[in-house]
Amino acid sequence: xxxxxxxxxxxxxxxxxxxxxxxxxxxxxxxxxxxxxxxxxxxxxxxxxxxxxxxxxxxxxxxxxxxxxxxxxxxxxxxxxxxxxxxxxxxxxxxxxxxxxxxxxxxxxxxxxxxxxxxxxxxxxxxxxxxxxxxxxxxxxxxxxxxxxxxxxxxxxxxxxxxxxxxxxxxxxxxxxxxxxxxxxxxxxxxxxxxxxxxxxxxxxxxxxxxxxxxxxxxxxxxxxxxxxxxxxxx
Numbered sequence: 001x002x003x004x005x006x007x008x009x010x011x012x013x014x015x016x017x018x019x020x021x022x023x024x025x026x027x028x029x030x031x032x033x034x035x036x037x038x039x040x041x042x043x044x045x046x047x048x049x050x051x052x053x054x055x056x057x058x059x060x061x062x063x064x065x066x067x068x069x070x071x072x073x074x075x076x077x078x079x080x081x082x083x084x085x086x087x088x089x090x091x092x093x094x095x096x097x098x099x100x101x102x103x104x105x106x107x108x109x110x111x112x113x114x115x116x117x118x119x120x121x122x123x124x125x126x127x128x129x130x131x132x133x134x135x136x137x138x139x140x141x142x143x144x145x146x147x148x149x150x151x152x153x154x155x156x157x158x159x160x161x162x163x164x165x166x167x168x169x170x171x172x173x174x175x176x177x178x179x180x181x182x183x184x185x186x187x188x189x190x191x192x193x194x195x196x197x198x199x200x201x202x203x204x205x206x207x208x209x210x211x212x213x214x215x216x217x218x219x220x221x222x223x224x225x226x227x228x229x230x231x232x233x234x235x
Contacts (some may be wrong), residue, residue: 004053011104012095013037017044018103025134026100026107028092029061031058032116032140034066040115050148052105056095059088061190082146089125091203093132113137113154113231120144123180125154129185136161136189140172143180150187157188166198 004017015037027047032086037057044053044085070084100107111134114122119141124173126133127150138161143151161184165177174195181193 004031006037009099010095011166012059014095014099015041015055017051017053019049019052021050024050026105026106026110027051027053028110028112029053029055030069030092030112030114030118030121031067032114032118033068034062035115040113042120044112046084048132051111052103054099056092059091069117071073080117080144082124082144082150085121085124085144086128087127089121092121092125093129093230096132104177108132111135111137113139114141115139116141123184126159126161126189127151130155130157130159133159135159138163138180139167140169140177141180142235143183143216147183151183152186154186154188156184159189161189161191162230163191163193165193165195167195168199169196170199 004015006013006015009028027097028045028170031037032190035058037055040055044051047053058069060068060071062068063072069088070080073084080179096107096110099105108130112125113122114137116139119138120143122136122138123141123143126136127147136159141163163177163181163184165172165174167174169177184191220225
């Protein structure tokens with residue numbers, strides 16, 4: 001977490017890495033269930049310096065520790081819905097707007113990357129606010145329940161989404177990830193999908209070889225002029 005700063009801003013706790021470039025792009029890193037503002041920084045190693053990065057702490061306590069993007073609901077473990085996650089999604093947009101205004105950062109469009117429950121948040125924010133999101137990274141994630149009507153409106157038309165999932169993931173099974181990809185494509189997204197033999201551990205995705213490239217190489221290339229295969233991995 002070199003060159004980062006832990007701050008409190010408008011009742012949010014977040015870790016920030018500012019950029020010294022003239023026109024930086026905002027990248028929002030969204031941690032998973034029981035994570036915090038430090039969890040996603042493993043992915044920042046090697047990313048281009050034109051990113052201004054923020055990693056907010058989710059607003060709800062998780063059991064047994066850490067934080068969550070929805071209130072504690074043990075009867076729906078692993079199955080967060082639109083209704084449960086929407087308050088945090090709307091709050092995240094307000095945070096981005098208020099924080100970017102405070103540092104005079106252009107965040108009319110921003111990039112999102114998340115892991116597990118945080119990846120579900122990436123999918124949700126992308127569908128609720130498609131005009132705000134430029135590029136999406138979904139790691140070990142899924143599409144939350146309750147989005148059927150929104151998906152039918154194809155809110156992700158023209159959006160580039162990179163999805164990576166581990167075939168050894170016991171928390172979010174690979175079949176659920178593949179079903180989520182179908183939903184993202186029904187919503188209009190252009191999906192680059194990759195699999196590797198890893199489990200549900202955030203740091204494993206940094207070092208996994210996803211297809212012929214690392215995660216970071218894929219992330220930098222999604223949405224660029226360089227052409228990528230639309231889908232990779234196993235069907």
